[in-house]
Amino acid sequence: MIYIPLFTDQISEGYVILFTGLIIVFSALLTLSLFFKYGLPVMLYIYKVITKRKDKKISEIKVEADRNFTGEIAAAIGAAVHIYLDEQHDHESAILTIKQIKKPYSPWSSKIYGTQNRL
Amino acid sequence: MKKILLIFGVLSLLIFIRPALGLNSNLDTNKISSSISVDQADQADEADSLDEAFEGIKHFYNYTGFANVTSGNLMMILIGIIFIYLGIKFDYEPLLLIPIGAGVIIGNIPFVAGNQTGIYETGSVLNYLYFGVVKGIYPPLIFLGIGAMTDFSSLIANPKLMLLGAAAQIGVFATFMGALYLGFSLPEAGAIGIIGGADGPTAIFLSSKLANGVNILADGTTVKNLIGPIAIAAYSYMALVPVIQPPLMRLLISKEDRKIKMKPPRAVTQKEKMIFPVVALILTTFISPSALPLLGMLFFGNLLKESGRTERLADTARTKLIDIVTILLGVTVGASTQADIFITKDSMLIFGLGAISFVIATCGGLLFAKFMNLFLKGDDKINPLIGAAGVSAVPDSARVVHTEGLKSDPSNYLLMHAMAPNVSGVIGSAIAAGIILSFLG
Numbered sequence: 001m002i003y004i005p006l007f008t009d010q011i012s013e014g015y016v017i018l019f020t021g022l023i024i025v026f027s028a029l030l031t032l033s034l035f036f037k038y039g040l041p042v043m044l045y046i047y048k049v050i051t052k053r054k055d056k057k058i059s060e061i062k063v064e065a066d067r068n069f070t071g072e073i074a075a076a077i078g079a080a081v082h083i084y085l086d087e088q089h090d091h092e093s094a095i096l097t098i099k100q101i102k103k104p105y106s107p108w109s110s111k112i113y114g115t116q117n118r119l
Numbered sequence: 120m121k122k123i124l125l126i127f128g129v130l131s132l133l134i135f136i137r138p139a140l141g142l143n144s145n146l147d148t149n150k151i152s153s154s155i156s157v158d159q160a161d162q163a164d165e166a167d168s169l170d171e172a173f174e175g176i177k178h179f180y181n182y183t184g185f186a187n188v189t190s191g192n193l194m195m196i197l198i199g200i201i202f203i204y205l206g207i208k209f210d211y212e213p214l215l216l217i218p219i220g221a222g223v224i225i226g227n228i229p230f231v232a233g234n235q236t237g238i239y240e241t242g243s244v245l246n247y248l249y250f251g252v253v254k255g256i257y258p259p260l261i262f263l264g265i266g267a268m269t270d271f272s273s274l275i276a277n278p279k280l281m282l283l284g285a286a287a288q289i290g291v292f293a294t295f296m297g298a299l300y301l302g303f304s305l306p307e308a309g310a311i312g313i314i315g316g317a318d319g320p321t322a323i324f325l326s327s328k329l330a331n332g333v334n335i336l337a338d339g340t341t342v343k344n345l346i347g348p349i350a351i352a353a354y355s356y357m358a359l360v361p362v363i364q365p366p367l368m369r370l371l372i373s374k375e376d377r378k379i380k381m382k383p384p385r386a387v388t389q390k391e392k393m394i395f396p397v398v399a400l401i402l403t404t405f406i407s408p409s410a411l412p413l414l415g416m417l418f419f420g421n422l423l424k425e426s427g428r429t430e431r432l433a434d435t436a437r438t439k440l441i442d443i444v445t446i447l448l449g450v451t452v453g454a455s456t457q458a459d460i461f462i463t464k465d466s467m468l469i470f471g472l473g474a475i476s477f478v479i480a481t482c483g484g485l486l487f488a489k490f491m492n493l494f495l496k497g498d499d500k501i502n503p504l505i506g507a508a509g510v511s512a513v514p515d516s517a518r519v520v521h522t523e524g525l526k527s528d529p530s531n532y533l534l535m536h537a538m539a540p541n542v543s544g545v546i547g548s549a550i551a552a553g554i555i556l557s558f559l560g
Binding site: 010011013014015017018020021022024025026027028029030031032033034035036037039040043044047070071072075 | 274275278279280281282284285286288289291292293295296299300304305308309383384388390391394395398399402403406407532535543546547550551554555558559
C-alpha cells in the first residue's frame with residue numbers, strides 16, 4: 001500500500017524539479033548556442049578542407065562599397081518590389097461574356113469542308 | 120401565404136410557451152380557433168390525436184436545448200461569442216480564437232446525454248476528433264508545420280540570444296510551484312506550469328500526457344482532466360500577449376535601454392541553415408528525449424524547408440496540413456469546455472495561474488536580457504525588449520517587441536532580432552515539457 005505523500009514532500013519534489021528543470025533547459029540551449037558559435041564554423045571549415053573547393057564566404061565579399069547597405073534597406077527594397085509585383089494585375093471587370101462571332105462559318109467546325117478540302 | 124405562416128407560427132409559439140404560462144391546452148386552442156374556423160373543425164374531430172401530438176411535441180421539447188439549458192451553458196456560449204468577437208474585431212490571433220470560439224459554442228449546446236452527441240461521450244463524432252487532442256496527436260503535426268515555416272537564420276547568426284528563450288522558461292517552473300502550493304498534485308501542476316511556455320501545442324501535448332483524467336496517481340486517485348482549461352488558458356493568453364506584455368516592458372526596461380539599436384544580423388549561408396535542424400534535433404532530443412514528438416517534428420519540418428529539395432513537402436506542411444490540424448484542434452479544444460465539466464474551481468485557478476505565468480515568463484526574459492547586457496560591450500549589446508519574445512507565442516510576442524521598440528525610437532526595427540529568442544522559446548518550452556514529462560510521466 002502506498003501512502004498519500006505528504007504535502008511538504010510534494011513541495012520539496014517540486015523544488016527539485018524546478019531547479020533541475022531550469023538547469024537542464026539552460027544547459028540544453030547553452031550547448032546549442034555554443035555549438036553554433038564555435039562548433040559550426042569548425043565543421044564548415046573541415047567540410048571545405050575535405051571538398052577542397054573554394055567556398056565563397058560572405059566575409060570575402062567586399063563590404064567597403066556597401067557599408068551603409070543594411071538589412072533594413074534590403075527589407076525596404078524587398079517590400080517595395082513585392083508591393084510593385086502585387087499590383088501588376090489591373091482590376092478587370094469580373095463579368096465574362098461569350099461574344100457571338102461575326103462569321104458563324106468556320107472550316108474548323110465544318111464537316112463538309114473537311115470532306116471536300118483534303119489536307 | 121404569409122398569413123398562413125403567421126398563424127402557424129403563433130400556434131407553435133403558444134404550444135411552446137404553454138407550460139411556462141401555465142395555461143390549459145384547451146384554453147389556448149379555443150382562443151386561436153375562434154379566428155380560424157378550419158382548424159377548429161379539425162381539432163374537434165381529432166381531439167385524441169391532438170393530445171398525442173402534444174405529447175410528441177412535449178417529448179421533442181424535452182430533447183431540445185431550451186429544456187436542458189443551464190446557466191453554465193449560457194455563460195460558456197457567451198464566452199465563445201466573446202472569443203469570436205475578439206478575434207474578428209481586434210485581430211487577436213483570429214486563426215485560433217475563431218475556431219476555439221465556435222468550438223466553445225458547439226460544445227455548450229445543451230443536449231440529452233446518452234445519444235452520442237457530446238464530446239465526452241464515447242462514440243460521438245466530436246469524441247473521435249477529440250481523440251487527437253487526448254492522445255497528443257495534433258500538437259506534433261502543428262510543430263511540423265511551425266518548423267516548415269520558421270526561419271532560424273537570426274538564431275544561427277546570433278546564438279547567444281538562445282539563452283533568452285531559456286530564461287523565459289522560468290515562467291513554466293514558477294507556475295509549476297504555484298500550482299503545487301495551491302494543492303494540485305504533481306502531474307497536474309506540471310501540466311498547468313507549461314502554460315507559462317506560451318505554446319498552445321506544447322501545453323496540449325503535456326496536459327494530454329499528465330492531466331488527462333486517466334493516469335493514476337501514487338495515492339490511488341486518478342488525475343483530473345485539465346486538458347480543456349489548460350488549452351483554453353494557454354491559447355487565450357497567447358492571444359492576449361499584446362495586452363499583457365507592453366506594460367511589463369515599460370515597467371522593467373528604462374527609456375535609454377529601449378532605444379538600443381542592435382547591429383543587423385550577419386547573413387547565414389544555406390549550409391548552416393541545413394545543418395541547424397539536424398544538429399539541433401540530435402542535441403536537444405539527446406538531452407530531453409521525452410520531447411521527441413515535438414522537437415523531432417519541429418526540426419524535421421525545418422529540414423524539409425531548408426534542404427531545398429523537398430519544397431513540395433514543406434509547402435504542404437506549412438499550409439494545408441497545419442491548417443487542417445489547426446481547424447480540428449481549435450474546434451475540439453473549444454468544444455471540450457462543456458460547462459458541466461469545465462466550470463469548476465480548478466479552471467478558475469488555472470486561469471489565474473496562467474496569467475501569472477505569462478507575467479513571470481515575460482519578466483524572466485526581460486530581466487535576463489538586462490543581465491546579459493552587463494557582460495556585453497558596445498555594438499554587441501542587446502536591446503532588453505527582445506527578452507520578452509523569449510516566451511514562445513510565435514510570432515505575436517516578437518511583433519509586440521517590434522511595435523514597442525518603434526514607439527521609443529521610430530527607426531529601430533527589432534522584429535528580426537526578436538525572432539531569435541522567439542523561436543528559441545519554442546525549443547525551450549518543448550525541452551521544458553520534455554523534462555517535466557520525464558520527471559512526472
